[in-house]
Amino acid sequence: MRRSIPAFAAALGLALTLTACGSSGDDGAKETTEPTADSATTEAALTGTLTMWVDETRIDVMKPIVEKFQSETGVKVDMVQKVSGDIRTDFVSQVPTGQGPDVIIGAHDWTGEFVNNGVVAPLQLGDKASEFSPSAVQAFTYDGQVYGAPYAIENIALVRNNELVPETKATTFDELVAEGKAAGTKYSVLIQQGDQGDAYHLYPLQTSFDAPIFTQTEDGSYTTDLGLGGENGEKFATYLQKLGSEKVLDPALGGDQVKEAFLNGEAPYIVTGPWYTTEFANAGLDISVLPVPSAGGSEAKPFVGVQGAFISAKSANPVLANEFVVNYLTTEPVQTELYELGGRLPALKTAAAKVDDPILAGFNEAGATGAPMPSIPEMGAMWQFWGTTQVQIIGGQATDPVGAWNTMVTNMQDAIDAA
Template sequence: MKKVLILGLIFMLGTVSLFSATLTVWSSEAQVNFMRRIGQEFTRDTGINVDVQMVTFGDIKSKFLTAAQAGEGPDIIVGAHDWVGELVINGLLEPIPMSAIELDKFADSAIQGFTYQGRLYGVPYATEAVALFYNRDYISDEEVPTNINEIKALAKEFTTDETVGFAVTASDFYHVYGFISGFGGYVFGYDPRTGYNVNNLGLNNEGAIKAGYLLKSFFDEGIMPQGMNYNIMDSMFMDGLAAMIINGPWAVKNYLDAGIDFGVIPLTKIEVEPGKTMKPFVGVQGLMINSRSQNKAFAMEFVINYLATAEGVYQFYIADPRLPSRTDVAQIIAEQGGPVPAEIVAAFTESAAGGEPMPNIPEMQSVWQPMADALNNIINGVQTPEAALNDAVSKIRSALK
């Protein structure tokens, strides 16, 4: 099948020198080595070189925006679905024909994440959502919490001068969105027929304010120390000094390698109030093609027929163990194994299934900084949750205008 498609490309491109073409890919560290291996296979089959360059994940989008608008930069980027709206508005992503991929093999939420205004702008390889990790040296499987009050009680039991009972990156909107949504807060109002209503903001409603007070209480009650951030939380759990944390599937392999005996609880099983459970943000990772690339046909071939196949998505999973976007990869994992125990994969899958996709519209870019500022002011006692969230929504509205 690949050879037929490649011959078709050669026929269509005619005078283009295949052997002088080079595909450039920007990827974060986790995927670089295996993508280079697949790139070598692509080169053997086509004669087209593949240059996979490591770029820090947090820098890929901003650097791509600058480079691509100047007619430079990579042919392919590895990134998140919530970049799509902004990149499409700037004319930087090439739509991918839905007929070219095996749509029925991909999770619906993964395809939806990369769909914007009815067109597909990326091929997903993984989905992700945060969940609650617990260290079995502190908490047995029979003692796992089912609500916030139980989390607090267990956390206080295991908080000492050297250990923390519970930790979350409280100033990071992505990590704490489950608290906000659990109480009934939301970013933009959503209608399946019409999409997001950016004039309907739910980040300072009654539920969001309740979440703000809850987050502040973790510090006021001595459960988490001021200054807790992602690196500290991550290191403490890896060193066996944290009983419970909220983190994502990207951290699993490091914790396994560190020898931590842990379990994972979907946030969708944690009640913030009776009958109301947490709903984490769901993210989708995928491959996007530069619309200004001179090698779009080759990039499409590499993405669709080498990286987004069942075997390719399985290799993504091995390198970066998030939840595979293709449903048929589960069978490969069952047959060949993987770096993450099946029960942990199942827990994260459940957390993602009950979560809320991050809006992929460009207006979402106006949300992150005001919410980060608001959360910092809340947990540091600079503003009340009401004042901080009202200010955040005011800033978001101004930015959207």
């Protein structure tokens, strides 16, 4: 994570509004009608106190942003640090009682739980939505409405050791494996697995077979309809068996093992995220970041994780909350500042385009059309079925990959039906 903002006036002209949101507080922003950009910039609307919850993993990034917002608007922001393991559940339990914050900073995959519990208000990004990476807006979209303002994204990609392979000509994953083998190293392409499997790191390959975990509507919302069954999923399962038999994938190689192997020059390629590339760069490796090539013929789309801000459905100051979340946090200077503070790629396209770090720029290209991690509650039950089946296919315990895959899909559907 890493670390300049011009006058706040530039942010105030954005025509962004928050849809109807309850108000129960005493100080400032007592309007009961839907706020507009004009009303949000009046002196009355910018009077009062805003309470914001942030966990320990994000608070250092948000502090300077909040301090500037306070100094430029006169709004007092009471920023409360919450434990990362508790912040999500505390928000769900305390908002209905009126004890929760106006704003909470968190990850997009909290959206489904928040919406189902009625604790967050929908946002209206309007034309501003097109200025973000499509996956960033989709990530906070639930049942056709946007519930969070994105500020940063992260995803996995293909990382190359330029000393071992100075140029990548492969356009398919099989060609990439061949290039990797030609380098004469112990491994060709490293993708972490472990004894529980790792569906997250295999997802770009799976989506290239047009077999997503869940189907999506036109606006990007996830349905509860599984998309990984049928012929496309079966083809992917068969391909996993092939990669396992060729030892491209190995259940013995978990996250620590693939990281160390790449650091030791034992493979020219690894599929991983920015959490490891920092270590690679600090170790003196000359690396490049590229999109994962397709294995199944369609685009390989990694999961995309998005950081953002939600507004409480019971906010005491919805106009102030809207001013910070929708009108301030979404501006290019602020998104750039958040990138400099935290090291995550900005969700706003203009800010992302100005990132001069070639490593992060590579991740941006690889994840530009990626698939947001599903935020629907049903997702939680999928991982165990998914990872276990994949690793059994890879390791050879499941000798019939199609049969094992179809059993997995049936078990997933049963879990969804029982939810």
